[in-house]
Amino acid sequence: MPRGETDLLKQVLEKLMYLDPPIKKFPVTPEDPAMAVYFLDLKDVCYITTKSDQGREETMFMTSGGKAYFSNLRLTEIEKRLKDHPHYMRTSKFYVINLTKIRGLKVSSARDLWFEGIKEPVVNAVTSTYLAEFEKKLQ
Amino acid sequence: MSEMLKRIEKILLTEKSVIAKDGTFVPVKDILYLTSKRGDVLAILAGKKPITLPGNLNAWEKLLRGLFVQTHRQYLVALDRIEGTFERFPEEPEEEKRLTRAELRAKDDECEISLRGTAKRIPVTAVYGQKLKKTLGIGV
Numbered sequence: 125m126p127r128g129e130t131d132l133l134k135q136v137l138e139k140l141m142y143l144d145p146p147i148k149k150f151p152v153t154p155e156d157p158a159m160a161v162y163f164l165d166l167k168d169v170c171y172i173t174t175k176s177d178q179g180r181e182e183t184m185f186m187t188s189g190g191k192a193y194f195s196n197l198r199l200t201e202i203e204k205r206l207k208d209h210p211h212y213m214r215t216s217k218f219y220v221i222n223l224t225k226i227r228g229l230k231v232s233s234a235r236d237l238w239f240e241g242i243k244e245p246v247v248n249a250v251t252s253t254y255l256a257e258f259e260k261k262l263q
Numbered sequence: 264m265s266e267m268l269k270r271i272e273k274i275l276l277t278e279k280s281v282i283a284k285d286g287t288f289v290p291v292k293d294i295l296y297l298t299s300k301r302g303d304v305l306a307i308l309a310g311k312k313p314i315t316l317p318g319n320l321n322a323w324e325k326l327l328r329g330l331f332v333q334t335h336r337q338y339l340v341a342l343d344r345i346e347g348t349f350e351r352f353p354e355e356p357e358e359e360k361r362l363t364r365a366e367l368r369a370k371d372d373e374c375e376i377s378l379r380g381t382a383k384r385i386p387v388t389a390v391y392g393q394k395l396k397k398t399l400g401i402g403v
Contacts, residue, residue, distance in 0.1 A: 133267060140270045148343065151401050159347040160374065161401060205400065 142210045150205075152185060152193040164193050166209065170225040170239035171246060173218050174199045188225055188241035215258055216251040223261060273329045281306070281326075284315045291330065295380050296340040297323055309380035332398055334376065334387040342398065344378040351375050351386065372396065 147166065154162035168187045182194040183202060195202065203220050206212040211224045221237065228238030228245070235250035235258070250258045280288040283306070295307045299320045305313040316323065324333050331339045351373045372392025375384040387395055 137267050137270070140267065140274070144270055144274050147400060149345070149399065151399065154347055156347070159349055159377070162347040163345055163399060 138210070141208075145210060146208050147206065150185070150195070150202075152195045153182070162193070166206075166211070166222070167224075169222050170242055171222060171237075171249070172199065172202055172220040173246075186239075186242065188239065190242055213254070213258065213261055215249055215254045219246065219249050221246075221249060226262075269329075276327070276330055281316060284317050287314065289314055289316075291327070292343075294331075294341055295344050295378050296338055296385060297327075297331070298339075299337045307381065332391075332395055334385055334391050334395055336388070336390075338385050340376065340378060340385055344380060345399065346377045346379050348387075348401075349375045349377065349384060 145166070149163040150166055150169075151161045152164045154160070156162075164185055164187075168189070169185050170188050172183060172185050174183050182196055183199055185193040185195065187193070197205075199214075199218070199220060203214050206220065211222050212220055213223060215221050216234075222239075225240045226237055227240050230236040230245065234248040234252065235255070236245045236247050237249040238245045277292050280290045281294075283289055289306055289308070293308050295309060297316070297320060298305050298307065304316045304318060304320055304323060306316050307313055320333075320337070320339055324331065324339055327339065330342060332342050333339050372387070372389040374387045374392065376387055376395075377384055
């Protein structure tokens with residue numbers, strides 16, 4: 125197969141990955157104490173953060189319904205697991221975000237983001253280190 | 264190229280229907296799980312009566328691979344519907360001391376899972392537990 129066609133096929137495969145991500149669920153701490161593991165749909169998650177919230181220190185998954193789920197894994201470990209997921213990217217020391225859930229953006233030195241179903245923006249969600257990659261992914 | 268075809272087939276499969284024994288079309292995305300009962304394969308859908316499908320569970324496992332996963336010799340569940348896991352034998356800790364390492368590991372792989380759309384818990388046996396864990400990204 126000519127080189128040009130191989131590259132084209134690679135691009136098609138990448139596009140397909142966007143429709144059918146390699147990982148669709150993520151194990152988190154369940155609310156039901158009888159349950160051992162709860163599988164959160166990654167398509168419902170807006171962002172993942174290490175910022176402690178609701179009195180908890182674990183990593184938090186915030187969904188578009190405004191509901192929070194928690195994991196004992198560190199953000200770096202979660203980032204590693206989601207590295208092949210086309211919708212997710214690390215955007216700051218504290219955030220891994222779902223690009224498909226962004227509904228608004230405010231340009232300042234960093235980027236504040238609004239997510240689907242969440243009224244309050246996430247301030248400094250994208251910091252300078254990750255800005256170039258973030259803008260590239262948005263195009 | 265073959266990887267691409269597999270991916271395309273998987274994406275298209277969610278939009279397809281399977282044909283029941285009585286000729287009705289059942290959308291794949293509506294099926295919670297398949298179970299075999301007295302030689303029949305039943306498709307279980309949320310809030311509807313079970314629908315009998317032709318063939319056996321092994322054939323369906325091959326056909327729906329990637330979207331469904333076998334958890335027990337009698338159960339094939341929709342991956343997208345899996346909600347959570349429960350311990351299968353939560354009240355037997357005393358016995359564990361006498362088990363070998365392999366038996367302990369096998370016991371660890373056994374559990375029950377809940378699915379979105381039904382209150383029924385589906386059993387997961389050790390034979391299929393390890394593969395399911397890998398698919399769901401637990402203990403990786």
